[in-house]
Structures are given as C-alpha cells and as structure tokens.
Amino acid sequence: MSDTDLSDLLFAKLSIRRDVPARAINRLSQAFSSTRRVSAKEDLVVEGAYASTCMFLTAGFCARYRILADGRRQFTEICIPGDFVNLGSLLKKRQPQGLTALTDCRTAVISHSALDRLIREEPELMRSLWLETLVDGAISREWVLSLGVQNAKERFARFFCELFMRMEIVGLTEGDGFRLPMTQTEMSDMLGMSAVHVNRIIGELREEGLIEMSGGRVRLPDLEALAALGEFESAYLEAPADLLRAIA
Known part of the structure; x- marks a missing residue:
C-alpha cells in the first residue's frame, strides 16, 4: 500500500466521526514505521503477549478471539480494513485476546512511543482515537447482547x-x-x-x-x-x- 493509500484510509476512518485536521492525519500516516504482512490462519496478536506497537489494518480481514484450555474458541469481533486492531495496547500492554487472520492481511505498524508523542501534540487526533476505542467497546457490548438474547x-x-x-x-x-x-x-x-x-x-x-x-x-x-x-x-x-x- 502506498503512503497515499494509507493516508486516504486513515482520513476516511478518522474524519468521518470528528473534524480532525488533515495535518494531524498526514502526520499519523507518516509516523507508521513499517508494514507487516500475515498469511491467512496466522496470528497477528497472540493472546497474553505484550505489545509495543499498534497496528492499522490496511488489507484483509481478521478476527479477535479467546480460546479455552480444551481448544474451544470464540470469535469476539471481526476487524476490517480501516480498523486499528490493537489500539488499546497503547495503555494496556498485555493483550487480552488473540487476533487471527481470516485472509491474507496487511497492517501498517506504529510504535507506542511515536503514537503517544503524536497524540500529545495533536489533541483532535487523540480525541478521534479515543472515540475509536469507545466505538470498539460498543461493538463488543452489542455483540454480547446479540449472543445472549x-x-x-x-x-x-x-x-x-x-x-x-x-x-x-x-x-x-x-x-x-x-x-x-x-x-x-x-x-x-x-x-x-x-x-x-x-x-x-x-x-x-x-x-x-x-x-x-x-x-x-x-x-x-x-x-x-x-x-x-x-x-x-x-x-x-x-x-x-x-x-x-x-x-x-
């Protein structure tokens, strides 16, 4: 994915709910340091592992899951292109769920230190990312409702x-x-x-x-x-x- 494509996807995701300055989104796009590719059926995040980076899904589909000792597995959310798949790891380093690729996936990777520095300098970006985590939590709560009743x-x-x-x-x-x-x-x-x-x-x-x-x-x-x-x-x-x- 080119820098332009990444910028466009970030803009579509972050500006749809809040008026985030284009400057802040461009700075975020430029702060991603690498790209990670994962094949279908491989894990992007291992449950219980400690994270030092956040990932933004740019291609493919993946799913958050929990797995019990006897191997029974429950998917808890589907992640689609445009999702920050582990944004909460910026503050909660230990990953409470695994994340597995349903298809070949590509993510843009940003270090926690770079993201933390950027959101301190760009308050509207910080609020937009905070809203993303709130929406993510709302999706999980709606899914609990659906599974339960x-x-x-x-x-x-x-x-x-x-x-x-x-x-x-x-x-x-x-x-x-x-x-x-x-x-x-x-x-x-x-x-x-x-x-x-x-x-x-x-x-x-x-x-x-x-x-x-x-x-x-x-x-x-x-x-x-x-x-x-x-x-x-x-x-x-x-x-x-x-x-x-x-x-x-």
Whole structure:
C-alpha cells in the first residue's frame, strides 16, 4: 500500500466521526514505521503477549478471539480494513485476546512511543482515537447482547447489518453488498452456533430474499427488512446521518 493509500484510509476512518485536521492525519500516516504482512490462519496478536506497537489494518480481514484450555474458541469481533486492531495496547500492554487472520492481511505498524508523542501534540487526533476505542467497546457490548438474547436468524441479521455499516463508513461497500471471505466454520465461531446451523440459517435468509452469498461476496437485497429482523440500530457506530440510509 502506498503512503497515499494509507493516508486516504486513515482520513476516511478518522474524519468521518470528528473534524480532525488533515495535518494531524498526514502526520499519523507518516509516523507508521513499517508494514507487516500475515498469511491467512496466522496470528497477528497472540493472546497474553505484550505489545509495543499498534497496528492499522490496511488489507484483509481478521478476527479477535479467546480460546479455552480444551481448544474451544470464540470469535469476539471481526476487524476490517480501516480498523486499528490493537489500539488499546497503547495503555494496556498485555493483550487480552488473540487476533487471527481470516485472509491474507496487511497492517501498517506504529510504535507506542511515536503514537503517544503524536497524540500529545495533536489533541483532535487523540480525541478521534479515543472515540475509536469507545466505538470498539460498543461493538463488543452489542455483540454480547446479540449472543445472549437473540435467536440464530436475528443474530445473523444483526451481524451482516453491522458489517455493512462498518464497510460503508470506510467506503468498502459495493452497492448493496461487500466482500466477506469467511468460511461457514468461521461464521459458526463468530455466531456461537454449529457450522450445520449456519448453513441452514443462510439458506432460510436466502429463501426470504434477505441475503445472497457467492464467491466470498455478500449481497443484502433488502437492508431495511434485514435490519428490522435483527433489531439493528446503527447509532452505536457513531456514523454520520448521511451514511445511515435504511438502517438508521
């Protein structure tokens, strides 16, 4: 990814919710010291490890997870291009969750010392990054709600509506769809159900005209109906009104 591409993605992510000066975003872009590439199925972050850098995902998809001693795993959040995948490590060095690549991934890397120095000098950038951590926490809380009280079909509906909205914020949607190269097994780890159940729910949503999946791409023909099914409201994502569309 070129410096221009990185700058554009940072601008799309950070200026959508707050009026961050272009100067501050350009300084942040220039402060990333290296690029890290990780192949699908490899970990970007090991649970319990100590971090000295923050990573900004510029390509690919990855997932935060916890794993129990007997090998059972729960995905807790999907990270998409434009996400700071471990921003909290700036203050909380020990990583509470692992982060695994669902596809080949590329991240831009910035040291904690460089980021700390920059946000002290650019208060609007600091506030924008603080808001990113608050939105990240809100996403996790919404997911706890969904896993705790929603049935399988409602959970699926909410999951896809949220992903669509997050993709829309950084300009990664294509009409009424987006790219999502997840296997049904990975979806089962995310949604707290068996792969067989995932397959059945996808079939039901397809028959109802609410979702189409093919070749790693998801299409949502009736976003409003899907949002109603999942009781999805996008306010917790702090998106501007002109992006809320039918799922406000």
